[in-house]
Amino acid sequence: MENKRKNSRKxxxxxxxxxxxxxxxxxxxxxxxxxxxxxxxSLGTVYRNLGVLAQExxxxxxxxxxxxxxYDADTSPHAHFVCRCCRRVMDMELPKAVQECCGELDxxxxxxxxxxxxxxxxxxxxxxxxxxx
Amino acid sequence: MENKRKNSRKxxxxxxxxxxxxxxxxxxxxxxxxxxxxxxxSLGTVYRNLGVLAQExxxxxxxxxxxxxxYDADTSPHAHFVCRCCRRVMDMELPKAVQECCGELDxxxxxxxxxxxxxxxxxxxxxxxxxxx
DNA sequence: GTCTGTGCAAATTGTTTGCACGCAA
DNA sequence: TTGCGTGCAAACAATTTGCACAGAC
Numbered sequence: 614m615e616n617k618r619k620n621s622r623k624x625x626x627x628x629x630x631x632x633x634x635x636x637x638x639x640x641x642x643x644x645x646x647x648x649x650x651x652x653x654x655s656l657g658t659v660y661r662n663l664g665v666l667a668q669e670x671x672x673x674x675x676x677x678x679x680x681x682x683x684y685d686a687d688t689s690p691h692a693h694f695v696c697r698c699c700r701r702v703m704d705m706e707l708p709k710a711v712q713e714c715c716g717e718l719d720x721x722x723x724x725x726x727x728x729x730x731x732x733x734x735x736x737x738x739x740x741x742x743x744x745x746x
Numbered sequence: 747m748e749n750k751r752k753n754s755r756k757x758x759x760x761x762x763x764x765x766x767x768x769x770x771x772x773x774x775x776x777x778x779x780x781x782x783x784x785x786x787x788s789l790g791t792v793y794r795n796l797g798v799l800a801q802e803x804x805x806x807x808x809x810x811x812x813x814x815x816x817y818d819a820d821t822s823p824h825a826h827f828v829c830r831c832c833r834r835v836m837d838m839e840l841p842k843a844v845q846e847c848c849g850e851l852d853x854x855x856x857x858x859x860x861x862x863x864x865x866x867x868x869x870x871x872x873x874x875x876x877x878x879x
Numbered sequence: 880g881t882c883t884g885t886g887c888a889a890a891t892t893g894t895t896t897g898c899a900c901g902c903a904a
Numbered sequence: 905t906t907g908c909g910t911g912c913a914a915a916c917a918a919t920t921t922g923c924a925c926a927g928a929c
Contacts, residue, residue, distance in 0.1 A: 619903050619908055640894080655911045660894060662909090677810060680893065680919090694857055705855065710843030714825075715866060722838065723871030724827055731864045733848060738856030752883055752928050773919080788886045793919060795884090813894090813918070 623651060624662045631672055631686040637693070637702035639681040676732045678702060692731035698740035707731060756784060757795045764805055764819040770826070770835035772814040809865045811835060825864035831873035840864060 630643055638646070644659045663684055666672035675685045675693055678700050690712060692705040708731075715726040736744060763776055771779070777792045796817055799805035808818045808826055811833050823845060825838040840862075848859040869877060 621903080621909055623910075653911070657895075657912075658910055661896095664895095682893085694851070694855070694859075696857075697860070703855075705851075708841070708843040708847050710841040711864065714841050718827070718838075718866065718868070722827070722836075723874070724829075724866075725869040725874050726827075726866050727830070727868035729864075729866045731844065731862075733851065733857075733859050733862045735851070735860035736858040741856070741858050754884055754928080756885075786886070790887075790920075791885055794921095797920095815918085 618665075621662075623647075623654060623658055624665065626651060627659060627662045628666055628671060628686065631666075631684060635687075635704065637675050637683040637685050639678075639683055641681065643684070675702065676730065690729065692733065694737065695732060695734045696737035696740050697734055698736055698744050701737060703737065705733070751798075754795075756780075756787060756791055757798065759784060760792060760795045761799055761804060761819065764799075764817060768837065770808050770816040770818050772811075772816055774814065776817070806861075808835065809863065823862065825866065827870065828865060828867045829870035829873050830867055831869055831877050834870060836870065838866070 626647055627643060630647055631638070636642070640656065640659045640663055643663075644654065644656045647654050647659070663672060663674070666686075667674060667684075670688060672684055672686050673688055675683045676695065677683070678695055683702050687704070690707050692707045692711075694703045694705050695701075696703075707729075711729060711731055715729050718724040718726045759780055760776060763780055764771070769775070773789065773792045773796055776796075777787065777789045780787050780792070796805060796807070799819075800807060800817075803821060805817055805819050806821050808816045809828060810816070811828055816835050820837070823840050825840045825844075827836045827838050828834075829836075841864075844862060844864055848862050851857040851859045
């Protein structure tokens with residue numbers, strides 16, 4: 614019944630890298646970054662550990678951008694803005710009404726809300742000047 | 747400059763099928779359903795036309811469930827509930843605060859909001875009794 | 880006749896997995 | 905020594921794409 618997980622240096626490194634950034638990296642971005650310090654690291658290990666960390670609640674997969682999943686170690690309730698031009702993912706405040714709405718789902722629909730994700734897509738402040746369409 | 751698109755019977759059928767359901771089907775679900783009436787239909791055509799319809803604003807890809815994208819012809823602002831057990835996707839009301847928040851992104855962050863998606867995951871009323879974990 | 884739409888199958892791509900070995904406990 | 909963790913490469917699965925032909929205009 615106990616947690617049989619061992620301390621793995623690589624899992625630790627993946628979590629630390631994820632905690633240290635606000636970029637909401639993809640598995641591949643993490644892989645490339647960590648490859649410098651852990652030359653023998655493999656992409657499969659990154660995916661496997663992101664899965665483990667997600668199960669443990671230490672990380673979440675935030676949304677998909679350009680076909681790739683983005684990960685975040687910040688599990689507090691917040692919303693995300695995704696720029697369709699530079700593809701950055703940025704944190705935003707989550708309107709209180711959304712959190713309240715989750716609590717009311719039970720009463721209103723009989724649903725149990727376990728996870729809530731608000732994602733807004735558009736153009737960020739840097740890209741709005743560059744791009745028109 | 748004109749719309750050079752021809753009326754394609756299959757594209758029409760795909761859009762109609764999408765309009766007629768609240769199931770937020772996957773490309774494959776649409777394919778299987780339409781295959782009855784259009785035996786020569788191919789899955790690639792469904793994907794291609796979903797892309798075209800999305801570009802024209804007649805359909806949207808709503809969210810990913812179990813690795814597959816779900817599509818919707820209802821492009822009015824609303825939220826979605828995804829049951830992790832039966833994997834149904836259901837419409838919900840979008841809190842007014844969320845729509846307001848989109849309008850304020852410009853002032854607050856300098857972002858231009860183009861699309862807003864609120865997705866809540868959990869257990870639906872049918873599944874909550876069946877499943878515990 | 881021209882040009883868009885389609886079937887088909889191959890290609891692409893993000894992610895997962897099997898296996899043998901490595902390493903933490 | 906036990907059994908989780910990892911590298912590697914193959915497997916997978918959803919989606920995309922090239923090409924030749926079909927059908928709408």
